Amino acid sequence: xxxxxxxxxxxxxxxxxxxxxxxxxxxxxxxxxxxxxxxxxxxxxxxxxxxxxxxxxxxxxxxxxxxxxxxxxxxxxxxxxxxxxxxxxxxxxxxxxxxxxxxxxxxxxxxxxxxxxxxxxxxxxxxxxxxxxxxxxxxxxxxxxxxxxxxxxxxxxxxxxxxxxxxxxxxxxxxxxxxxxxxxxxxxxxxxxxxxxxxxxxxxxxxxxxxxxxxxxxxxxxxxxxxxxxxxxxxxxxxxxxxxxxxxxxxxxxxxxxxxxxxxxxxxxxxxxxxxxxxxxxxxxxxxxxxxxxxxxxxxxxxxx
Numbered sequence: 001x002x003x004x005x006x007x008x009x010x011x012x013x014x015x016x017x018x019x020x021x022x023x024x025x026x027x028x029x030x031x032x033x034x035x036x037x038x039x040x041x042x043x044x045x046x047x048x049x050x051x052x053x054x055x056x057x058x059x060x061x062x063x064x065x066x067x068x069x070x071x072x073x074x075x076x077x078x079x080x081x082x083x084x085x086x087x088x089x090x091x092x093x094x095x096x097x098x099x100x101x102x103x104x105x106x107x108x109x110x111x112x113x114x115x116x117x118x119x120x121x122x123x124x125x126x127x128x129x130x131x132x133x134x135x136x137x138x139x140x141x142x143x144x145x146x147x148x149x150x151x152x153x154x155x156x157x158x159x160x161x162x163x164x165x166x167x168x169x170x171x172x173x174x175x176x177x178x179x180x181x182x183x184x185x186x187x188x189x190x191x192x193x194x195x196x197x198x199x200x201x202x203x204x205x206x207x208x209x210x211x212x213x214x215x216x217x218x219x220x221x222x223x224x225x226x227x228x229x230x231x232x233x234x235x236x237x238x239x240x241x242x243x244x245x246x247x248x249x250x251x252x253x254x255x256x257x258x259x260x261x262x263x264x265x266x267x268x269x270x271x272x273x274x275x276x277x278x279x280x281x282x283x284x285x286x287x288x289x290x291x292x293x294x295x296x297x298x299x300x301x302x303x304x305x
Contacts, residue, residue: 025078026046032052032093033054034055035054069112069113071088090108091108119134143252150248154239154244156228156241162196163192163222165189166188172184199230216238217229
């Protein structure tokens, strides 16, 4: 049987161990303790008496980011703590209430290498949309830092390439039997028409007259200095995109062109393989071989039997 005195001894021993852990933490003189696990009320009491605040149940990813910001080192055992492990690059720790929730902030850091953005919205769908737009904006900023080149946006780049390919196709010979298809007008015309999909889609999404917008764009791009005219996605008008600040990232545009060409080449290769398989055998396509019914000689024995 367990006596009441035995239970009191267990609590006393627990208090001694918790005090030892807290004394080891207080020995390195921190101002803030952050842990991925929980903190008992007794440990909070000892740490608060030593002037140390606690943040508990932090996710591992957030803990790693906090360590980068503050210059701290994550330690698993209090016995291994050293003063050099304490982060000294954070200037201010504060707690603020936004709406009905409390948020902790680590600000005024020296050369911070991580940050947190707090998003608020009326509903979960609004928050998801804001987060997606913010992520896209960060991706654009990252691409510009890696490759600091911009192109005219609003479909101006695609329309300019389309018009130049159309002019080039007129100089190429027309396709005829026995002539190489790649050296004819057809691929150039097809690619020129395919690139017009971007400004056409922009005009459709903005509610503009698609035929009139594309005709206006073609006329402007066929003139000298017309490479800066594109579609304003808000108004649906043909505008000078450089004056309106509408740009596309060069690295993204190149990746889109490369992916489109590789996809088209893959589809052509697959089509060749399928068409080649269907023509193997007796000289006729597999689906036409028994179009008129089974041969009498082939299946005669089965009917007689």
